[in-house]
Structure formats: structure tokens, C-alpha cells
Amino acid sequence: MKKRKDKQTKRPLNVKNLREIMTPEGVPMRLELGERGDRAGAVMIDLAIMFGCIIASAVAIGLIFGFSGLGRLGLILILLAAFFFRNFYFMFFELRWQGQTPGKRRMGLKVIDRFGRPLSSEAVFARNMMREIEIFIPMGIVLSGNAVGVSGLMQLFAFIWVLTLVCLPMMNKDNLRAGDLIAGTMVVREPRILLATDMVEKTERDTNLKAPEFVFTQKHLAAYGVYELQTLETLLRNTSPEGQNKRAVAGRAIMKKIGWVDPVPTGKLDVFLTAYYQVLRKKLEGQLLMGKRKQDKFDNTK
Amino acid sequence: MVSQTVKSYQFRAERQEKWTRLEDMVQRAEKDGMETLSSTEIFELPHLYKGALSSLSVARSISLDKNVVDYLEALVARAYFLLHSQQRTVGVAFKRLVVYSLPSAVRAIRQEILVSVAVFILGLIAAFMLVIENPDWYFSFVSQELAQGRQPTASVEELREGLYPKPAEVKDLDIFATQLFTHNSRVGILAFALGFALGLPTIWLLFTNGAMLGAFLALYHSKGLLYELGGWLIIHGSTEISAILLCGAAGLAVARHYIFPGKYNRMEALAHFGKQAAIVAFGCIIMFFAAGILEGFARQLVTSDWLRYATGLTLFALWVGYFLFGGRADPSGDGA
Numbered sequence: 001m002k003k004r005k006d007k008q009t010k011r012p013l014n015v016k017n018l019r020e021i022m023t024p025e026g027v028p029m030r031l032e033l034g035e036r037g038d039r040a041g042a043v044m045i046d047l048a049i050m051f052g053c054i055i056a057s058a059v060a061i062g063l064i065f066g067f068s069g070l071g072r073l074g075l076i077l078i079l080l081a082a083f084f085f086r087n088f089y090f091m092f093f094e095l096r097w098q099g100q101t102p103g104k105r106r107m108g109l110k111v112i113d114r115f116g117r118p119l120s121s122e123a124v125f126a127r128n129m130m131r132e133i134e135i136f137i138p139m140g141i142v143l144s145g146n147a148v149g150v151s152g153l154m155q156l157f158a159f160i161w162v163l164t165l166v167c168l169p170m171m172n173k174d175n176l177r178a179g180d181l182i183a184g185t186m187v188v189r190e191p192r193i194l195l196a197t198d199m200v201e202k203t204e205r206d207t208n209l210k211a212p213e214f215v216f217t218q219k220h221l222a223a224y225g226v227y228e229l230q231t232l233e234t235l236l237r238n239t240s241p242e243g244q245n246k247r248a249v250a251g252r253a254i255m256k257k258i259g260w261v262d263p264v265p266t267g268k269l270d271v272f273l274t275a276y277y278q279v280l281r282k283k284l285e286g287q288l289l290m291g292k293r294k295q296d297k298f299d300n301t302k
Numbered sequence: 303m304v305s306q307t308v309k310s311y312q313f314r315a316e317r318q319e320k321w322t323r324l325e326d327m328v329q330r331a332e333k334d335g336m337e338t339l340s341s342t343e344i345f346e347l348p349h350l351y352k353g354a355l356s357s358l359s360v361a362r363s364i365s366l367d368k369n370v371v372d373y374l375e376a377l378v379a380r381a382y383f384l385l386h387s388q389q390r391t392v393g394v395a396f397k398r399l400v401v402y403s404l405p406s407a408v409r410a411i412r413q414e415i416l417v418s419v420a421v422f423i424l425g426l427i428a429a430f431m432l433v434i435e436n437p438d439w440y441f442s443f444v445s446q447e448l449a450q451g452r453q454p455t456a457s458v459e460e461l462r463e464g465l466y467p468k469p470a471e472v473k474d475l476d477i478f479a480t481q482l483f484t485h486n487s488r489v490g491i492l493a494f495a496l497g498f499a500l501g502l503p504t505i506w507l508l509f510t511n512g513a514m515l516g517a518f519l520a521l522y523h524s525k526g527l528l529y530e531l532g533g534w535l536i537i538h539g540s541t542e543i544s545a546i547l548l549c550g551a552a553g554l555a556v557a558r559h560y561i562f563p564g565k566y567n568r569m570e571a572l573a574h575f576g577k578q579a580a581i582v583a584f585g586c587i588i589m590f591f592a593a594g595i596l597e598g599f600a601r602q603l604v605t606s607d608w609l610r611y612a613t614g615l616t617l618f619a620l621w622v623g624y625f626l627f628g629g630r631a632d633p634s635g636d637g638a
Binding site: 023025027029030031076083087092095096098110112114115116117118119120121122123124125126127129130132133137140157158161162165178179181182183184191192193194195196198199200226229230233234237278281282284285286288289 | 308309310311314318321322325352355356358359363364365366367368369370372373375376377378379380382383386387388390391392395398399403488491492494495496498499503556569570572573574576577579580581583584587591598
């Protein structure tokens with residue numbers, strides 16, 4: 001549980017995958033789509049658990065009836081158990097855990113309603129009923145060749161069609177599978193970001209300066225925009241040794257760009273960068289209040 | 303001190319405590335359900351959510367602290383899902399499906415059901431006529447593997463034997479029936495799935511399945527065994543064929559509302575009507591399951607013709623009654 005959370009917070013948000021859902025209060029909510037790889041992983045985990053359950057129940061039935069005299073009643077019970085797990089496993093968990101299954105929990109995914117309404121039980125039934133077509137029929141085709149129940153030309157047609165449905169998530173920008181399409185659902189990454197200390201406050205605590213060590217002029221601050229500021233924030237929050245190197249590179253680039261002449265001692269680099277971050281943020285936020293948003297260093301509109 | 307003059311820092315400092323309180327509540331509710339919250343907390347939750355939402359809205363426009371904005375986005379989304387979720391337990395959800403959602407979904411696609419029944423009967427009549435006229439047509443409708451010796455050249459005795467199980471055969475037959483159940487349910491599911499291909503293959507599938515039945519009927523009719531075949535078929539067929547027809551209708555419903563979305567846009571139409579169609583198809587899986595059990599057990603145990611007819615027709619009446627009169631009133635009062 002804890003491990004997953006760490007993984008989640010470290011991975012940066014992918015802006016291209018953001019989707020907006022309008023809340024009834026009129027504030028759009030931004031959510032990140034679940035990636036195809038993660039979703040495939042979640043399904044694999046779920047299928048593994050499900051087949052594990054089927055095999056376990058088959059063994060249990062075998063133990064009760066005795067393997068040698070399993071007989072037809074035993075076989076029928078095993079078929080029944082397989083039927084129930086196959087049809088109700090996903091439904092059960094998605095209903096119980098509000099759009100999550102064990103696999104989705106592990107991968108940090110969640111099913112939501114595409115239109116921002118509550119995820120209804122009907123939608124859960126509908127999206128999981130489609131797995132019959134998207135997973136189990138193709139699986140049957142691979143395993144036995146004729147699992148579609150029709151023959152001749154129709155079989156070829158059905159095969160192509162089922163293949164199309166399976167590949168559907170690769171063919172639309174929201175990664176919707178057929179089940180999501182008809183149930184009006186969408187799979188998003190579970191939102192989970194921790195509140196870190198504000199960089200402004202952090203500087204003060206760390207350095208505890210009486211008088212500012214570095215003084216920046218307006219010319220120094222005019223070089224960058226919001227994008228660079230937030231990139232710098234991400235860099236400063238990165239505490240790994242790798243981050244140290246990145247900061248060294250970024251520090252040199254910044255000094256060159258703003259024309260900083262005094263050499264900064266290597267040990268003071270972080271102090272220099274945080275001081276610059278702080279002053280730049282203050283300036284850019286001040287501009288925001290005046291309705292001017294300097295998007296990045298190329299944004300020079302007056 | 304710089305922090306005193308950075309406005310977004312002050313903004314955060316004033317509200318941070320409420321955010322963390324909301325986060326703590328959401329965390330607990332996500333983990334162990336709403337029951338873990340005290341009644342004061344339940345009362346407080348929507349207010350804290352609204353507060354966080356407005357903080358988010360302000361933070362987006364005044365704060366350049368990426369972490370704060372991202373944190374609020376995540377927090378608001380989590381609280382939103384918590385507040386806007388249907389707190390139905392699994393049992394209640396399934397009960398609602400059976401008592402309300404399924405029969406009303408079936409009634410909602412009644413026009414498509416008429417079409418699928420018409421197409422099926424058309425196939426049935428066409429094949430019946432053709433095979434009566436000339437038995438050579440038989441294998442155009444029924445594949446060799448499905449026929450299993452039930453062919454025009456077979457004698458009356460051979461055909462009659464197939465209809466009534468000999469006691470020794472019973473054991474192998476019911477496993478076979480469970481296998482067959484999966485075969486027919488796949489035809490049904492496929493009829494539904496092909497609805498996404500704009501419905502034409504669904505119509506074709508319904509027609510050919512009707513034709514197959516028509517050819518069977520014609521064959522047995524020509525040997526004077528129509529009444530007996532009827533009993534053999536109807537005991538599970540009344541459930542199974544109804545399910546195939548419903549699946550086909552569900553597929554047609556998806557196709558229809560995709561092609562003619564009406565007042566919705568295509569995606570909304572698909573989400574709204576597709577959901578209903580999928581629920582019908584899910585009901586059909588249950589019906590196929592029932593049909594498989596009937597085929598495996600009842601048909602082997604009930605060998606008298608009129609008892610077979612009585613069982614089959616009673617079941618049919620029960621299905622029709624359930625779909626016609628079930629779930630007329632929404633039990634929970636909230637819409638789908």
C-alpha cells in the first residue's frame with residue numbers, strides 16, 4: 001500500500017493525458033487518464049487472481065468428491081464455479097470498491113463516469129458484461145479455434161470484428177474500450193498527490209537569512225516565465241543525487257541566460273537557485289494579479 | 303521575510319489546515335468506507351469539499367506553486383468521487399438489477415425486439431418452405447457438425463431415437479449439454495457484439511439461426527415427427543431462443559442509436575442506450591445459463607411430450623411476465 005503511494009507521487013503528471021470533467025459547482029476538475037500499459041497490467045493481475053480462484057475451487061470440489069470419482073456432478077459444479085467467477089468477479093469488486101478491482105488498486109487506476117455523474121451500478125454491469133466479448137471470446141479463439149459459435153464466412157467476419165473490439169482502446173484518444181464506450185465510463189489514474197512544503201517557506205527555514213545573499217534586478221527576472229519557474233520547482237524538490245547534477249546543469253544555464261556575473265560557489269548553488277525561484281515567483285504572481293501571465297521565456301507580449 | 307509578501311504563500315497558509323483535514327477524512331472513507339466517519343465529520347465533509355473546490359479555483363489563477371495546484375486537483379477529485387458516488391452495496395445493486403433494471407431495459411428496446419423476432423421468423427419460414435419443397439436445401443442451412451446424423455436420409459426411427467434419451471446415454475449427455483450451452487450463448491453474445499458493426503451482421507445472424515430452426519422443423523415434419531421435435535426443442539428452446547432474440551435486439555438497439563443518435567451526441571447516445579442494451583445482454587447470459595441447465599437435466603428427465611410442452615411454455619410465460627410487468631417502479635427513486 002505504502003509502496004504504491006510513493007510510486008504515484010514521484011511520477012510526473014502527463015499534461016497530454018489530462019481530461020476535464022465539469023463539477024456541478026462549475027469548476028472543471030482535471031483528471032489524468034489511465035495509461036494503456038497500466039490498464040493491461042491491471043487486467044492481467046485480475047485475470048490471474050480470477051483463474052487462481054477457479055483452479056482453487058476446482059481443487060476444493062475435487063477434494064470433496066475425491067479426484068478419482070469426480071463424476072459428472074463434480075464436473076458440473078466446476079463448470080458452474082467457472083461461470084460465476086468469470087461473470088461476477090469484476091462486477092463484484094467494481095461495485096464494492098467504487099470502480100476498482102484488486103488489479104486496478106495495485107496499478108492505481110479507477111473507473112469513473114465520463115460525464116461526471118456518479119458511477120452507477122448499471123454502468124458497472126454494462127462495462128463488465130462486455131469483457132465476455134473483449135476477453136473471453138478472443139481467448140477462446142486463440143485456445144480452440146472455433147469459439148465464436150458460427151462457421152464459414154461468418155466466422156471470419158466475427159473474428160475480424162472481435163479483433164477490432166479488442167484493439168479499440170488503441171484507436172481513440174481516451175483509451176476507451178468497448179465496455180467504457182457503452183457504459184459511459186472512463187479509467188483514470190487515482191488522484192493521489194501529497195502536499196509538500198512550500199518552496200518559499202522551505203528556503204527560509206533552511207537558510208534562515210537575515211539579509212538576502214543574492215540580489216536580483218528586474219533584468220534578471222525578465223528572462224523566464226511560468227513554465228521555467230515550475231520546472232525549477234520540480235528540480236528543487238528532487239532530492240536524489242541525480243537531481244543534484246540536474247540542478248548544476250540548470251544553474252549554469254540560468255546564470256548564462258540572465259547574465260549573472262559573480263561566480264557562485266558550488267556549495268551555494270542550491271541557495272542561489274532557491275533565492276532566484278522565490279523572487280521570480282513573487283514577481284510572476286504579482287503579474288498574474290494584474291492579469292498578465294508570462295507563459296514561458298518566449299512569451300514577450302507586453 | 304519574503305514569505306509574508308508572497309500572496310500565494312499567505313493564501314495557502316490560511317487554508318492549509320482545512321485541506322489536510324479534508325484529506326484525512328477522504329483517506330479514511332476511501333479505505334474503510336463512509337461508516338468510519340463520525341456524524342460531525344459527515345456534516346463537515348461537503349463544506350470542506352466546497353472550500354477546497356473554491357481554493358482550487360483561486361489557486362489555478364493566482365498561485366504558481368505547482369505542487370499546491372496539483373495537490374488541490376487531486377484532493378478535490380477524491381472528495382468529489384466520494385461525495386458523488388452511489389453508496390449501494392453489492393447485494394442491493396444485484397437486487398436492483400434483477401428487480402428493476404433488467405425488465406425495464408428489455409421494455410426499452412421493445413421495437414428492436416419486434417424487428418429481431420420478425421427477422422428470425424422470416425428465416426424460419428423461408429428455410430421451412432425450401433426444405434419441404436426440396437430436401438437438398440437442408441444442408442444449406444444446417445452445417446454437417448451441428449446436424450449430427452439428423453439429415454434427410456435418416457430413417458424415422460433414427461430421428462425418433464435422438465429425441466428421447468436412452469437411460470444409458472443420460473450420463474454423457476448432460477456434460478455435452480453444458481458444452482452446448484456455451485455454444486448457443488456465444489451465438490447470442492456475438493449477435494449482440496455485432497450490433498456495434500452497425501447491426502447488419504446481427505440481422506444476418508438472426509436470419510441464419512431462424513433458417514436453421516426452420517430446416518430442422520421441415521425435416522422432422524416430412525417424417526411426421528414435428529410434434530415430438532417440438533417437445534424436444536421447446537423445453538429449453540423457449541428460454542434459449544428468447545435469449546438469442548433479446549441479444550439480437552440489444553445489438554440492433556446499439557446500432558440504431560449509434561446511427562440515429564437523436565437529441566444526444568453520438569457518444570452520449572451510445573453511453574445511454576448501450577448501457578441498457580448491455581444490461582439486456584447480461585440478462586441473456588443468465589437466461590442461457592438457465593437454458594443450459596434445462597437442456598442438461600430437464601430434457602433428459604422429462605420424456606413425455608406434453609410434459610415437455612407444459613414445462614417449456616410455462617417457462618416462456620414466466621419470462622414474458624417478468625419482462626412485461628417486472629420493475630415498473632424504480633425502487634430507489636433515483637434515475638439510472
